[in-house]
Amino acid sequence: MRPSMFQAGASLALLLCTAAAAAEEPAHATAPPDQQLAPLFQHVQRAHLFADQKTFADAVPRQPAAAVLADWQTAQQQPGYTLRDFVATRFDAPGDAPAYVPPSGETLRAHIEGLWPVLQRHTATVDPHGSLLPLPHPYVVPGGRFREVYYWDSYFTLLGLASSQRWQQVRDMVDNFAWQLDQYGHIPNGNRSYYLSRSQPPFFSLMVELLARHEGDDAYRRYLPQLRIEHAFWMRGTEGLAPGQARERVVRLADGQLLNRYWDARAVPRTESWTDDLATAAQASQRAPSQVYRDLRAGAESGWDFSSRWLDDPAQLSSIRTTSIVPVDLNSLLFQLEQTLARASTASGARDDARRFQQLAASRRAAINTQLWDARQGYYVDRDLDSGQQRPALTAATLFPLWLKIAEAPQARRTADAVEAGLLRSGGLLTTQRDTGQQWDAPNGWAPLQWVAVDGLQHYGQQSLARTLGVRFLRTVQSVYDRDGKLVEKYVVDGSASGGGGGEYPLQDGFGWSNGVTLALLDRLCAPKNTCESAADVE
Numbered sequence: 001m002r003p004s005m006f007q008a009g010a011s012l013a014l015l016l017c018t019a020a021a022a023a024e025e026p027a028h029a030t031a032p033p034d035q036q037l038a039p040l041f042q043h044v045q046r047a048h049l050f051a052d053q054k055t056f057a058d059a060v061p062r063q064p065a066a067a068v069l070a071d072w073q074t075a076q077q078q079p080g081y082t083l084r085d086f087v088a089t090r091f092d093a094p095g096d097a098p099a100y101v102p103p104s105g106e107t108l109r110a111h112i113e114g115l116w117p118v119l120q121r122h123t124a125t126v127d128p129h130g131s132l133l134p135l136p137h138p139y140v141v142p143g144g145r146f147r148e149v150y151y152w153d154s155y156f157t158l159l160g161l162a163s164s165q166r167w168q169q170v171r172d173m174v175d176n177f178a179w180q181l182d183q184y185g186h187i188p189n190g191n192r193s194y195y196l197s198r199s200q201p202p203f204f205s206l207m208v209e210l211l212a213r214h215e216g217d218d219a220y221r222r223y224l225p226q227l228r229i230e231h232a233f234w235m236r237g238t239e240g241l242a243p244g245q246a247r248e249r250v251v252r253l254a255d256g257q258l259l260n261r262y263w264d265a266r267a268v269p270r271t272e273s274w275t276d277d278l279a280t281a282a283q284a285s286q287r288a289p290s291q292v293y294r295d296l297r298a299g300a301e302s303g304w305d306f307s308s309r310w311l312d313d314p315a316q317l318s319s320i321r322t323t324s325i326v327p328v329d330l331n332s333l334l335f336q337l338e339q340t341l342a343r344a345s346t347a348s349g350a351r352d353d354a355r356r357f358q359q360l361a362a363s364r365r366a367a368i369n370t371q372l373w374d375a376r377q378g379y380y381v382d383r384d385l386d387s388g389q390q391r392p393a394l395t396a397a398t399l400f401p402l403w404l405k406i407a408e409a410p411q412a413r414r415t416a417d418a419v420e421a422g423l424l425r426s427g428g429l430l431t432t433q434r435d436t437g438q439q440w441d442a443p444n445g446w447a448p449l450q451w452v453a454v455d456g457l458q459h460y461g462q463q464s465l466a467r468t469l470g471v472r473f474l475r476t477v478q479s480v481y482d483r484d485g486k487l488v489e490k491y492v493v494d495g496s497a498s499g500g501g502g503g504e505y506p507l508q509d510g511f512g513w514s515n516g517v518t519l520a521l522l523d524r525l526c527a528p529k530n531t532c533e534s535a536a537d538v539e
Contacts, residue, residue, distance in 0.1 A: 037068065048275070057274075058132070058192070116140065119515075122137070132192060133196075151189060156447060156513035194270070224344040234334060260330055264301055267290040280317050296322075298323045306440060324384060324385045324386045325391065327382050329400040333400070335361050368401055402456030425494045427493030427495075428469060430494055431449060444493070488500070
């Protein structure tokens, strides 16, 4: 549920705490707007000059930050001063993209094919005063308010580009992520300065694997250095970590097994959701605001922002505890990264490294299949670091160990049964079983999780369930497209086939990963036809 706005006294107190925390952070060339422009940034966001908090985070100052702040101090003393007028004359705020009007009568596939150039951007150079970070090659954005590239979104977008045989675009985007690993030591949440303090689910190895299907082992050899950087980022803090301790993104369980969690380097409100986070922290009277901010940011790194997965009280976002949870999907992805590093090392002739990464992958697989497997309920779960217990909720994340071939055959069968009984709905796969008002909960279904489910179930011979799930989701996408002429970020799969709701912002059109997964599912489920143009063709 979105938090209601708090009273002015609490707002001011939290504002002062936030300003003090921000002041302790070093300013640098890629510092986010809440650092470079504080306290102007805070005044603008508290005044709600823009309907979406992200708008001012993306606005470009017409002068360096120091000059803008000096002008602001002077302007406040002038007759007729208003904050709105000052911002309008000193900043270029992003406008809405022109509405895309597709040709009438297009099939679902043709519509998506026509969207690829609409969603492409190229920002090799950017305004140095703004928050956008440059990338050397063209890239595809999700759409709507998301005017930059996003890390884990992009893998599912790449599935669609590969389906469209746009391999140069696939290569360009993988090269962009490799460039970011070289430049920043990790892949940021997105190419904005305010995303540099965190990453997103580590899909780079899967992107390399996808490109290798087209280019062969050359792709593994080319990106081996960046794969190693990615792994080092997620494992930083391992050395000297004692059982029961956690440091940054690494946790060592009581029995010595090493796993990972989500984290963020900053413990202040998110730049793009500043007042929302202040309001959430104000509701957590028994917790330090900095811890709430860190957990909100870690939730954003998870990509599931937000979900009852991370909450102690599903009705209260302020109960978020992301950094105290060991997620099954994250650790499955890191298993995949370690496996890919072993393969890339072998392709490069580095046999000792290949053995080392294979051993790391085997250890992680064993930990996932013991610590994150609920033998009583028969599916994979997250683990709570504070209690030392498993978190029993059934979520779509349970399918990641099937997708990445971690599960043993009996575990896969039991997981499939649990998913069919608990998450399969008339419109596809539910994200969780709880309807909380958070967007990564019921009744929503998300395209990337549908692909994980279909592909993962097929790995273990669950063809009927995989097909049922995939066809139902395609029907949902088709129904919304037939009615509204667009694809959207998320869908309601429990009940009416419609665009999804909940969360911090309105439903977004576009939409990169929905486009990509739809094409991939049309291809996967099409047989015996050569080409499927719509959901009707796969039934």
